[in-house]
Structure formats: C-alpha cells, structure tokens
Amino acid sequence: MAVLTPQRPAPGSGAPERESRRLGFSQRLGRWDVKLSPYLYISPFFILFAVTGLFPLAYTAYVSVHDWSLLGGQGEFVGLQNFSDVLAQPTFWKSLGNTLSIFVLSSVPQVIIAITIAALLDQNLRSATFWRMGVLIPYVVAPVAVSMIFGRLFADQYGLINSMLGVIGMDPIAWHGDRLASHVAIASIVNYRWVGYNALIFLAAMQAVPRELYEAAVIDGAGRVRQFFSITVPQIRATIIFVVITSTIGGLQIFDEVRMFDATGLGGPDRNWMTTVLYLYDVAWGNQHSLGRASAVAWMLFLLIVLIGVVNFLITRQISTSGAKSRPKRKSITRGNA
C-alpha cells in the first residue's frame, strides 16, 4: 500500500475524474488502515481507561473544589477550602503516619519472604505444582474472610495468640491498644494474603534465569546461598522492581484489613490504625458526609503515591543500572512498569 502512495494524482492532472477519485479513496483508505489500525487495536484499553480511570480522576478533582455532601450533592465552589480543612484535621496526619508504618511493616517482609519462598520452590521438588499452588491459596481467600480469622487470632482478651503467650508465661500484647502492635497485626494480615502471590511472580522470573549460569557457578564452587545472591537476585532485578512498586501502591491503599480489624472499623478509639484510605471513607460516608473533603483526600493520596512511586523508580533504577550491563530487555520492562 505504501508503494501506491506516491502515485496519488496531482490535482488537475489529465486523468479521468472518476477513476482518479476512486483510486484516491482506496489509497487513502489504505493509508488510514496503516496509520490508524494500530491505534484502533489498542484503543479499547485506552477508552476503558478514560472512562474508568481518567474521568473519575478529573471528576474527583472537580468535586474536591466544591462543597459536596453525600446526599445533598453539589454545593458551592469553595476553592481549596476542602484541602485546608483536611490538612487541619489531626486524624488526617495520623492516618498518613499509620499508612506509612503499615506499608513498611507489610511491604518489606513481604518481598523478603516471597523471594525466599520462591527460591525454595525453584528447587527440584516433588509434586512442584502442588507446592506452587499451595502458596497461592491465601490469595484466593477473600480479604474480609482473612481479616475475620485473624481478628480471632489477634483479639486482646480471648485471642489465640495472647492465650498462647499466656501459656509460655508472657504478658498479653494489646493488639488493639498499642499503636505499633496493631500495625504489626494488620501488616501480618496483609502479608499472609500477598506473600504467596508475589512468590509466584518471583518464581516465574527465577525459572527464566538460564540454568548454565548456575552450572558455571557450581563449577566455580559457589554454594546455594552464594548462587542465590550472585545469580538469582541480579537476574530477577526487574521483577523485584515490579513487585516493589505494585506492593507500594497496594500498601498505601490498605482498606479491608483495617476496616475489619475491630467492630467499629474506623481505626479504634485513638484512630491508631486508621489508614488514609479508611480516613477517606470515613470523611465521605462517616459523620462528616463530605464528598468534597473526601475527594481532596483522594487527590492528596494520589499525589503521595505518585511521589513515592517516583522515589521508588529513581532508587530502583539506580540498582538496575548499577548491575550487569547486558539487560536491555529488562530495562524496557522496568520503564513500562514504573
């Protein structure tokens, strides 16, 4: 088709009108086909994204500058009033601290445990599929169900964990009273659910590592641990970056687990485990009934995630470029994920 392009008749040439136009149209059609088709093929994603992602994002911004109550609907334009209201509420700042603390307590152990489990699963195991599916089971269980089970474990007075601590003569831990203890409890619920999922992603990456590298390492006399740190980890760096970024985004949006952590579901009387997303929910559907303020929270959370994402990206890019040079393919994956 491209070959035909130069033949497009110049205006005013002697050729019969009708024929030239038909030729021109089919040529144009061909050109459109070449130029537009790829965009059309990928357009469903972008159209969906525009409808379900971009539009809500923009509309949230619109709501956030208005007085907007849950039932009353749109009120007056108030500028940045909602933002300053939210920033003035101590609970917002507390929720940010909680979010970061729970995020660190969940993401860091999560990645470390997941990569360890993946390394174990990467060995020659009998009935490997069984074990691999086994680690995924917690992911299949609904988060609310997981939270209810862990609620029984972490109950202050009659919980299983505190009862066991009592048996070995230790003082019970105030899972709902102490701020850090509550974060550890919630992080363990998150980890329980996500470790297996991340382990499988790591495992997939590990299986793509050329086996010759290990053979060469064995010949050089490297032990299992040395192989893990010197071959496996550098080889799956791109995947590590991917997992770190997705778990960062997930970690900053923890909701179900904290919502289910006690009966009231609003982070306890001290708001000790109220995450920012839960705070957002409370602002909109709780006593404040203010969708305007909630939208302001949503936007600030969005900016925070972007900020942390960028920091993440810069740090991990540093790691990925400081390693071996021959990984053009993976670099492109990195960029795609970030």
Add this chain to the structure above:
Amino acid sequence: MLSSTRPTRRVAARTLQATAGAAVFALALTACGGGSDEGSAEEDGPITLKVATFNDFGYTDEMLAEYTKEHPNVTVEHVKAATTDDARSNMTTKLAAGGEGLADIEAIEVDWLPELSQYPDLFTDLADPELDGRWVDWKVQQATTADGKIIGYGTDIGPEAICYRADLFEEAGLPTDREEVAELLGGEDSTWEDYFAAGRDFVKESDAAWYDSSAGTFQGMINQLPAAFEDPETGEAKDLGDNADVKAIYDEIVGSVDDDLSAGLEQWGDDWVAGFQNDAFATMLCPAWMTGPIEQNSGGIEGWDVADVFPGGGGNWGGSFLTVPASGAHTEAAKELAAWLTAPEQQTKAFETSGTFPSQIEAQESEAVQGFTNEFFNDAPVGQIFSTRAQAIEGAPYKGAHYFAIRDEVTNALNRVDITKSQDAEESWNEAVEKAAALG
C-alpha cells in the same frame, strides 16, 4: 457510616416539637384496626411494588402473597440486604443519584434519620389521619421532619430492659429471681446510681465484670437526655466542653470503669463475642432485639434472664421504618402497601417469625406479644416485659445533624479509657472536647 458497621443500632429521633406534636396526637383516633382500604387511589393496570429491607423484618412470602390476594393488580417483590450497612450505602447512593433504581418502599434504620430528614423532599409525606394512634407517639416523632412531614412508618422498636446472668448473680450472693433483681436495681424508679451500686457489690464477690462495655452503657444513658449534644431550637451543636450533663454521665461511667465494673469489651467485637462464653460480665443493657445476639453468642451458657427494670426511666435502642422515596413510579400504591405492612396484624406476625418488637400499640397489646416467653432466658415473659419497658419510654431525644459525630467522639474517649487504656479519664475527655470542636 457512623460507627454502625456491625448490627449496632442506635436510637435517633427528630424534633420533639412538644406542643405541636402533643396537639396532633391528642387528636389520635383510637380505632385503626384494618389496614387495607380497597378504594384508594390505585392505577388499574397490574403493577409491581418493590420492597427493600435488611436483616430480617419478618415479612414472609406468605404475608406478601396475602397482600396480592387482596390487591390482585399488585405484585410485591421483596429485596433483602444482608446488613444495614449494605442497605444504607445502596440507598444513599441512589438517593444522591436522583432516585434511579430505588425500591418503591425502602426500609431505614432510626440512625439514618438525622441525615435523611434533612432532605424531606426525597420522600413521600406519609402522614395519614387514619393512622393516628397506631404507633407509640415517640416513634412517630422520630420520623417527623422539622417541617412536620412524616417520612416513615414505624416497624419495630427496641425498648430496653436489663439482661443478667442469674448463675453469676447466685455465685456472688445476689438474688436471682427476676422480680427480686428488678428490685435490687431500684425497681420502678431505678437510677443509674442504683445500677452501679449493685455492680460494686457484685464485683467484690465475683471474677466477672458487671457490664460488657462502657460505650454500650453510655449509649443507654445518653439517650435519656432530651437534647444531649445540640440545641433543639437552632440545631446548633453545644460546646462539649461546657456540657455538664454529658460530662456527668462520662464521669459516672469512668468511675465505674475504675471500680472494675466494666469488662472492657467493644460491642460486636471478637472479644465481646468470646466474652459471653468466658463469663466476662453479668449484666447488659438489653433492647428487645438484643435477646437474639445474646442467645447466639451464649451457646451452652445457661442462666441468662431478663429483669423488668431499666435505670433512669425507659430507654429505646434502635428500630426501623418504611419510607416511600418520592422518585418512585407508584408512590400512592407504595404508601398503601407500607401502611398495610406496618399494620398491627402484620407486625404481630413479624414478631412471631423474627422477634422484631412491634411499635404498634395494638400489636404490643395483642395476645401473641403479651403471651410470648423466651425459653433461653429462663422462660422469661419477654413479650410482657418489653411492653412494660416500651410504655416507660417518655419520648424520643432530639438528635440533629451533629449528634452522631459528637457522640462518637465521647464514645471514643470512653473506649480510650476502658478498652485500650491508652489515656486517663481527664486527658481522654479533653481530647474528645478538642475533636468535637474541630468537627464544626
């Protein structure tokens, strides 16, 4: 959603407007037996009415089929949400979206009223002189908006009594018989002082605590203040720091926590549920519907009983209404169905199927309710007890738009002292005052 994420139910109400209300109810017609008036405005063509409820209202398929038999052109479709939370977010979202997709009759809980009655235009006015006197007066007041519109027909109520563990009472050397226990707690004019004093005697002799949760007890006490947190005239929030009535209640409860009267449990939490099995507490404020959860949580425990007494006068906790959203296509027919469903006959049947205590005077006096005993509660005549308790309720307290926000702050303050023990009483109160001020 306030703090009612679990089946927590709370009392709410709308303006008392004492004089106007009294005048209206003075006109109350005593006769209001039959519900269905065949001749009223109804389209001729066949219509389907959708009724949306939650939990268990006791509206059986047979009951709804009966309505269709009386009104051959009306088919009734019943949609049940599993929890009040689901029902509430569904309803508020659809109301905010202009009413698209709402059922013709939407059930609401009394807690939602302070919010919903700010938007009376979203609902059909259900006032009907023929129905005057059907309900206890304060139930109607709760659903009456500031401009005099009635937005809901009452279904059930939660008159409060005291539930107690007779076996734990016996171990501690207290009387166990329900009449004697009622006397022990002060009888007819029982006060909160009587209740806590009995508790102090009890905990000296027992490992168990006196009551389950300070927040639950607070809820019972605060409901007896006619206007706890707001000025009924203006609807403005009072300054919590200067609110002597609330502070007095707070101090009384905190004092009882210091004396180990509280089991330090959060109602509906895992520890609370486990507490029933672990003899954690001996008494509970007990609205009629609470007998269900107590029985469910106390499998294998014997000794629960109900005493016909409530400190500080009567008290109501929870209860629901049927509303007719104004956006519906058949509001007249829906109004008629709502009136029929909340008629004494139907509510008596609902009580028999699901134990929802009727708000209709005639239903309360019916044989079925009066003669009802609860086997689990040592065959206590609960129908009779809760009827007496319902009559002791003097009115519905004023709850405006700020009510739940401020109340939740005080509840949080109590929980900081009682459950997490993270602050002492003064510190915690000051934080509540500060946060309540920041809400404004």
